[in-house]
Amino acid sequence: MRKYTPVNFSDVKLEGEFWRERLETVLTHTIPSQYRKLVEFNMLDSLTVQHPVPPLTIPRSKKGSTTQIFWDSDIGKWIEAASYALSHRRDDAIEEQIDDITVQLEKTQAPSGYLNCWYLQREPENEWTNLRDNHELYNAGHMLEGAVAYFQATGRRRLLDVMEKYVDHIGDTFGTGDNQKPGYPGHQEIELALIKLYGVTKDKKHLDLATYFINQRGIQPHYFDIERDARGESPEAFHHATYEYNQSHIPVREQDKVVGHAVRAMYMYAAMADLASELSDDSLKSACETLWRDITETRMYITGGFGPSECNEGFTTNYDLPNDTAYAETCASVAMVFWAQRMLNIDLDGQYADILELALYNNSLAGLSRDGEHYFYDNKLDSDGTHSRWSWHHCPCCTMNASRLIASVAGYFYSTSDESLAIHLYGTSEADVSVGANSVTIKQVSDYPWSGQISVEVLLEKPIKFALKLRIPGWAKGATAQVNGEAIDARANLENGYLTIGRQWASGDIVRLDLPMPAERIYAHPYVKADLGRVALRRGPLVYCLEQHDNGTEPVSSLRLPQSADIRAVARDNLLGGIVTLQAEGVRIESSDWTRDLYRATPPLEIPATLTAVPYYVWCNRGPNPMQVWTRE
Numbered sequence: 001m002r003k004y005t006p007v008n009f010s011d012v013k014l015e016g017e018f019w020r021e022r023l024e025t026v027l028t029h030t031i032p033s034q035y036r037k038l039v040e041f042n043m044l045d046s047l048t049v050q051h052p053v054p055p056l057t058i059p060r061s062k063k064g065s066t067t068q069i070f071w072d073s074d075i076g077k078w079i080e081a082a083s084y085a086l087s088h089r090r091d092d093a094i095e096e097q098i099d100d101i102t103v104q105l106e107k108t109q110a111p112s113g114y115l116n117c118w119y120l121q122r123e124p125e126n127e128w129t130n131l132r133d134n135h136e137l138y139n140a141g142h143m144l145e146g147a148v149a150y151f152q153a154t155g156r157r158r159l160l161d162v163m164e165k166y167v168d169h170i171g172d173t174f175g176t177g178d179n180q181k182p183g184y185p186g187h188q189e190i191e192l193a194l195i196k197l198y199g200v201t202k203d204k205k206h207l208d209l210a211t212y213f214i215n216q217r218g219i220q221p222h223y224f225d226i227e228r229d230a231r232g233e234s235p236e237a238f239h240h241a242t243y244e245y246n247q248s249h250i251p252v253r254e255q256d257k258v259v260g261h262a263v264r265a266m267y268m269y270a271a272m273a274d275l276a277s278e279l280s281d282d283s284l285k286s287a288c289e290t291l292w293r294d295i296t297e298t299r300m301y302i303t304g305g306f307g308p309s310e311c312n313e314g315f316t317t318n319y320d321l322p323n324d325t326a327y328a329e330t331c332a333s334v335a336m337v338f339w340a341q342r343m344l345n346i347d348l349d350g351q352y353a354d355i356l357e358l359a360l361y362n363n364s365l366a367g368l369s370r371d372g373e374h375y376f377y378d379n380k381l382d383s384d385g386t387h388s389r390w391s392w393h394h395c396p397c398c399t400m401n402a403s404r405l406i407a408s409v410a411g412y413f414y415s416t417s418d419e420s421l422a423i424h425l426y427g428t429s430e431a432d433v434s435v436g437a438n439s440v441t442i443k444q445v446s447d448y449p450w451s452g453q454i455s456v457e458v459l460l461e462k463p464i465k466f467a468l469k470l471r472i473p474g475w476a477k478g479a480t481a482q483v484n485g486e487a488i489d490a491r492a493n494l495e496n497g498y499l500t501i502g503r504q505w506a507s508g509d510i511v512r513l514d515l516p517m518p519a520e521r522i523y524a525h526p527y528v529k530a531d532l533g534r535v536a537l538r539r540g541p542l543v544y545c546l547e548q549h550d551n552g553t554e555p556v557s558s559l560r561l562p563q564s565a566d567i568r569a570v571a572r573d574n575l576l577g578g579i580v581t582l583q584a585e586g587v588r589i590e591s592s593d594w595t596r597d598l599y600r601a602t603p604p605l606e607i608p609a610t611l612t613a614v615p616y617y618v619w620c621n622r623g624p625n626p627m628q629v630w631t632r633e
Contacts, residue, residue: 001285002277004345004422007433009411010087010153016428018449021577022365022406027085029372030403034078035097037392037399043071047104049121058394063239065133067395069118072139073189075101077400079146079159084407086153098150102159105143109162113169116140128173129231132186132224132238132246137213140166141190148196160200167197171209176216183223184213186246188264191271192338195278211275214268214284218243218251245312253287258295262307262314262327263397266335273342288343296355302522302536302629303366303543303616304359305379306332319527323382323630330367330376330398333359334405337412344424345415350497353424354474356412360405360425361449361541365617368402370577375399376620381629385548388624414442422469422498426454426515435466449541450571450580452476452515460507467502468511469495473541476515483511515540519567519582524630534630535561537582537613539569544582544613548625551612558589559611560632575614576621582613586631 147163194210243249244259276284298318305328307314340356374389418436426448441459517540524531537544588609
């Protein structure tokens, strides 16, 4: 079913300043600092079965749980991110660190192949007794993704062999056969990893296991009830009450509302899209399309964030999108990028690329500071100044999710089919790709996302015919294009959000694309009560916000942007590494004439004020301070 295949990130060189700076930061600061944290917080020590068992680093909560049980997954994500870094630049120190982890895992792994360091050390009698809460399959999935990435980066199979042995054990344990458990993960993730493993090994049993986990989910009698009863627990003991929390309330093909924990949902939808492609399964594709419409039309923040509620780290009701209490977990936006890419490559429909870009450039990027060593777990759209990035977290899932996305971001720029080459994201880069049986080098020059002027050069050994498809984002009105200086009709040649140029290409042909980037006002649906009477600003793919740093001493909540105000883009090369700000003449409510009275019969004084907005992804890089995305109009 899949019509397009993403060009591997290792075949794309990112040379533009925007992404090159982010990538270099991750390679030189984020990944090494994360390893130091793995050591500092005893996470690497947990890979070794120790006697006597050491005390917990993270004590149990009042509910009796500890996030330490998920440490395998965080180590696996670090291996994956570090392996992506190795694909850009080999590093003996990082390879030695991963090889040391591999040795420890080999020593810890049970003869059966089972490999969960928490259970092997602390609760060997409880293996596979609580899939709902304790994430054995989730941990295995992230460790497996790390092993696949390390093999692809270095060609070394040792860690992959360890994990394949574990996968064989999992395949023997779960299923509908005699002496198998009809279970599936409480936190979806292993499905994605198994599909990646299938892509490397071409062994269909891995694809079959991923398919089983998706198909079995939500089947009655409910497996989480079965294992709960076996543990002797009461139904009331489940903190989240409903299986909507982990999207196992009904079979996946029957789900038409996005519910529950946001990260689990996004991982599952990405796996469903993968399987729809691999198996040509129209029912899974249809379910994905229904869920996509639901989330993008009623449950998505303007920044590409997902899940307003801290209580379930996920979704509530339609149009419930509060700003000051927004959760919008970094991991959820990263997972949306995964899902959107998979949907995009089925049909090459620009709506998926638009959301991919939105989540990538805004909510996902906000999760990592400019210094590469501080993180947002949740991403508010309105802050009183107390919200800040942290250097680590008791559940550090978002740290490695941010780094593994940025380290592999080049893999989201291009896709190919037998007859086409599609460009999804823009920025100075060079890629060697295959279009059918032909080799093509594509060179792109652009100062995106600050400018919408893009040049694409095609380099070939011999003239060949294929279709070059350039994405025209939904926000780009009036796009124009030329081939070798000759104008082409962008509107007439637009197909599902892509400008399609089919021709016999010769080496040195140049396409110029101009995507107008005026600053624009964005309004929310009237049902989003938090945004009534308010306006947000966007320019190109970037959503903007007002930080206190740039807007005087009165609270940013006192600012108002009249509808008549012109908005101008102002380049600031000396601010936050070089950004484009937005400025407009508005008004500010003054408190200087207010007495000690809490209320009075006359309105407050308003005076002219220049409003300055910065891209949302850079906020809080100058220290915590008040911020808002939505401003009174």
